[in-house]
Amino acid sequence: MTEQHNNAHLAVSLMDLTSLNTADTSNDIKQLVESINPQLGTPAAVCVYSDFVDDAKIALAARELNHVKVATVTNFPTGDAPLSDVINETLIAIERGADEIDLVIPYKALIAGDENTVLEYIQQSKKACGTQAKLKVIIESGELKTEALITKATNLAIQGGADFVKTSTGKVAVNATLEVTKVMLSAIKQSGKVVGFKAAGGVKTIADAKEYLALTRSIMGDDYLQADTFRFGASSLLSDVYKALEK
Structure with a gap:
């Protein structure tokens, strides 16, 4: 197998x-699930709005892909919802069968210097997830902009009990970048805790993915590159990857 094939x-x-x-x-969610070709490989999860968690579960089960997790988003995409709404959203999503919750932190509060609010959103969401769902915390790195704020947000996510820290919603001007990935992974490594990382938004080709994999490997080692600790959030990456695997 070539390196491209392995990647x-x-x-x-x-x-x-x-x-x-x-x-x-x-129907869009059904088509999303139908775009998976198990002979070429299956993704770790599908990520959809909470209203479609049921649809995703049913479509995956119909194709005997029950091992593929279903993720959904909360406080998405602006990070502005009241905490009570976010917790409610989380509990409903879990009731619908969500395995993973991708929470957007109130990042504008963090930019304004309010760390406590951010920490509370993370801790309360983690509590709501209990043992039923993993918590992936979206820091919206493209809006935080500075290394100091990105590091702070990553550390707050870890402190609050995040299972993963995720770069972005994919809904702002700047999403995942290699520079930000390096900052976030370094913060995770320094924490000494086993916390995953998710690059979201802008990873569209195998060439893109390869750069993230290489950078992650250099900071975190080979063992980190498994679905329990590393994810790509992507919509168009799958077709590019399948094209390469079909060759």
Whole structure:
């Protein structure tokens, strides 16, 4: 197997295949699941709006892909919802069968210097997830901009009990970048805790994915590159990867 082939295989297994469009319908989610070709590899999860968690579960079960997790988003995408709404959203999503909750922190509060609010959103969401769902915390790095704020947000996510720290919603001007990945992974490494990392938004090709994999390997080591600790949030990456694997 070539290096490209290996990278492609690995990228599929670490992917959160995502559809978070405001116009999504049940049929779109069904088509998303149908785009998975198990012979070429299955993603770690599909990530959809909470209203479609049921649809995703049913579509995966119909194709005997029950091992693929279903993730959803809360406080998405602006990070502005009241905490009580966010917790309510979380509990409903888990009731619908969500395995993973991707929470957007109130990042504007963090920019304004209010760390306590951010920590509370993370801790309360973690509590709501209990043992039923993993918590992935979206810090919206493109809006935080500075290394200091990105590091602070990553540390707050770890402190609050996040299972993963995720770069972005994919809904702002700047999403995942290699520079930000380096900052976030370094913070995770320094914490000494086992916390995952998710690069979301802008990872569209195997060439993109390869750079993230290489950077992550250099900071965290080979063992970190598994679905329990590393994910790509992507919508168009799957087709590029499958193209390479079909060759």
